[in-house]
Amino acid sequence: MKSLELVKQWLEAHPSWAIFIKYIVLVLLVIGFIQFLRRFIRKNLPNSKVKYRSQKGIEVIGYLVLIILTLSYFTGNIKDFTLAIGLLSAGVAITLQELILSIAGSLYIFFVKVYKPGDRIEINGIKGDVIDIDSIYTTMMEIGEWVSSDNYSGRIIKLSNAFVFKGPIYNYSMDFPFIWDEFNLPIRYGSDIELAKDIIIKVATENLSEYVTNSIAKWKDVVDRYYIEDAKVEPTLAITMTDNWIQFNLRYIVDYKKRRVTKHILSELISKKFEETNGQVVLASSTVEIIRIPTININEKDITQRDNDIS
Known part of the structure; x- marks a missing residue:
């Protein structure tokens, strides 16, 4: 007491x-x-x-x-x-400027839904999957850096929420969880071009049908919501003539989390189909190929005369 x-x-x-x-x-x-x-x-x-x-x-x-x-x-x-x-x-x-901006950023993210946990984003030059958002920081699992394609690097990054006001935010999954990807196939001159086209389009169509079907409905929602023109989501092929080969450019739509594995599957299947053509379609490379060794004529009289001149 x-x-x-x-x-x-x-x-x-x-x-x-x-x-x-x-x-x-x-x-x-x-x-x-x-x-x-x-x-x-x-x-x-x-x-x-x-x-x-x-x-x-x-x-x-x-x-x-x-x-x-x-x-x-x-x-x-x-x-x-x-x-x-x-x-x-x-x-x-x-x-407390940075702290205030971070708290304001968290409110902005929460109410405007700029991104949410599970989204794949790129912000302030850093790309990764959002795994947590608190009142100060956004926590991301980093993608890229010293590993290729869209693999995790293993680093967990805490980024101030204030960055939502300081630059663009690239969201891979918010309204349209698909992205367009492409890769080039060099075909040797003399190959059966029509057969090569049929093989590439057939393999792409068969293996990407699920992505195409799902993306059509999603893309319609994007067109209805935003001021944007309609786009072709089916696989497309463009051909370019170069000095060394005929370049086939395959463009297709894919789930944003399956870009790397899809490119691997398409490349492997197309390569096998080309091999089954028994030389009708051949992939080109930048290696140097010697077709013929030139013939050199040597006159013995000229050699004898040159030796006498030297003596």
């Missing part, structure tokens, strides 16, 4: 500290309640997607509650919000 009296007397003698301590207690109560709600949702919601969104929603609401609590507590009147916000902005605009 005596210790409580001493604490009470100290608080009465230091009113500013009393106000601060009460504020800290309220903040801790709010944070504790938010953590309780997040744990409750994590344990009781079976759907992982709904669970994740609910937890992030509670986190955002918690930040708003803390901001309102802080302003109302120290101003003493909710009508003074405008003045309080102005004073607060002037005091922390420089020192």
Whole structure:
């Protein structure tokens, strides 16, 4: 009892500290309640997607509650919000600029749905799959760098949410989870061009039919939603004559996560089909081929004369 009296007397003698301590207690109560709600949702919601969104929603609401609590507590009147916000902005605009932008970025990502966990994006020159979004950072599993194509590098990257305001964001999967890809096939001159065309288109059509079917409906939604012209999603082939070979360019649509494996399958199947033509269709290469060694005529009389001149 005596210790409580001493604490009470100290608080009465230091009113500013009393106000601060009460504020800290309220903040801790709010944070504790938010953590309780997040744990409750994590344990009781079976759907992982709904669970994740609910937890992030509670986190955002918690930040708003803390901001309102802080302003109302120290101003003493909710009508003074405008003045309080102005004073607060002037005091922390420089020192907490990145933090404020990150929090604003998280709200922007959450409400505008710029991207979400599971999306493949490229932002600030970094490409990867989004695995988490919190109030400050976006966490990504990196793709590329020292590995080729769309393989994971193994590095997990935390990127400030402020970058959503600083440059373009490339989303591979938001409205249209397909991308166009292509590769070139060099065919030797003298090959059966029509047969080569039939083989390439047939292999591409048979192996990409599922992607084509699924992408048609998705592309229709994109055309209806945005100001964009219709596009051809079936495999297409373009032929170019070069100095060394006839170049076949195969362009096709594929799931954004299966670009590498699809290119491997198409290349392997087309190569096998070419081999089955018994030389009618041959892949070209940039190796040098010597057709004929030129004949050199040597006159023995000229050699003898030259040797005498040297002597």
